[in-house]
Amino acid sequence: MKYQSRKKAIVLLADGTVFYGKAVGREGTAFGEVCFNTGMTGYQEIFTDPSYYGQLMVTTNAHIGNYGTNDEEIESDSIKIAGLIVKNFSYEFSRDLADGSLQEFLEKHNLLAISDVDTRALVSYIRDNGAMNALISTEVDDVESLKQQLAAVPDMNGLELASKVSTKEPYFYGDPNATYKISALDIGVKKNILRNLAKRDAYIKVFPYNATYEEMSEWQPDGYFLSNGPGDPEPLSAAIDTAKEILKRDLPLFGICLGHQVIGLANGISTYKMHHGHRGINHPVKNLLTGKGEITSQNHGFAINREETEKHADIEITHVHLNDNTVAGIKMNSKNCFSVQYHPEASPGPNDSTYLFDQFITNIKSAKG
Structure with missing residues (x-):
């Protein structure tokens, strides 16, 4: 089953800290400034909010995807976050008004997402050490190469987006x-x-x-x-x-x-x-x-x-x-x-x-x- 065979993934922060997880769907690497949102609902609106452009989004709510997606609940023409980090990703949804699953929505917009991350620990770390550049990746066998790639990502301070x-x-x-x-x-x-x-x-x-x-x-x-x-x-x-x-x-x-x-x-x-x-x-x-x-x-x-x-x-x-x-x-x-x-x-x-x-x-x- 896809739930058991999902590829290993990591969150790598600019200071070298690593958190572990699993790929939700597609494989690859995504870069951005890591940040977190404490909202219990509204994940689709958050993902399409242009203010989040260039950021890796950590959701503090433990379950993401459980009510699916709806075409009316978008704030722009596409997903604007650079990548998604969650604890529990729901492949199934249970809302009558949903047009489809969050997995389908992410695949449509080619967004890299990882789950099974200890988001409580990650958010606590960001709160203590501040927002910083990071990456999420399924290329877990060459962390040193990922560190070099991350070092080349421009800082959000001074960045016009x-x-x-x-x-x-x-x-x-x-x-x-x-x-x-x-x-x-x-x-x-x-x-x-x-x-x-x-x-x-x-x-x-x-x-x-x-x-x-x-x-x-x-x-x-x-x-x-x-x-x-x-x-x-x-x-x-x-x-x-x-x-x-x-x-x-x-x-x-x-x-x-x-x-x-x-x-x-x-x-x-x-x-x-x-x-x-x-x-x-x-x-x-x-x-x-x-x-x-x-x-x-x-x-x-x-x-x-x-x-x-x-x-x-x-x-x-x-x-x-x-x-x-x-x-x-x-x-x-x-x-x-x-x-x-x-x-x-x-x-x-x-x-x-x-x-x-x-x-x-x-x-x-x-x-x-």
Whole structure:
């Protein structure tokens, strides 16, 4: 049986640490930065989220694949993770709404996955030692060669990845007869963000990662949106310049995740690579404006500098992450601009923060008069 004859596999970390497992399906080697997600559900959405481009995903939930896959539950046109590491892989699924098994989905997208890994030990190691480059491989007989190959993989710090996942040409999303027009900069946008904007009577034109303000403003939108996405925000000079131009004109602007970091950089606030990032669907955030707590979906390995944000004369911190007090949201006092470091579209995740889309539409209304 395939369950008994699966090939041996390994996880090799950049510091030389090895974890052992077995191949789920295809054989080979995959490289990326190892990270983990603590979500109990939503694996298909996670695997297709452009923000995870170039990363080896460790799932902390013990069972992955048990509810299969559904064509409606994807956040982009393909799998974006570099590889998958799980404890127990379910070849069978038991959901009526599923279109097929996770194994079939991974085979369709040619993704290397390994199971039977001690994911608790691996996640604990990452938490202690930080996110780092790694590989997964079924070529277990030549570890020294794998170490040499891994050493050549570029570090995530300083790596620009938005161009790898962004649309090549502008496209429209939603109802052309909608009340509001929004220009969205795609630096790794999730489909559910566009769904949430369209649901609020908006018609969206989505632009490539390097679109200029002039290009985005040509069709006379009512507001501007900067999306989530992968990689280090600092190399995104075109996006930062575009954000500066929007801010200069005090036009309605909303940013999520990588877009939030770009807005910070446009205001002279630096960003930094976090020790192991925030990735999961139960991260606690406090809204400092209302005093309310929010359970949020998060996926990021970079953050904006809190000390610099607090010293900025024109920026107010609106949300903080309660686990580590990192900046989770900001607004500008003299501009029609706000942003958050988490995912209010929550796909997967809770719906505590969907009000932020309503807030964006309210800001657009007030600007239109």
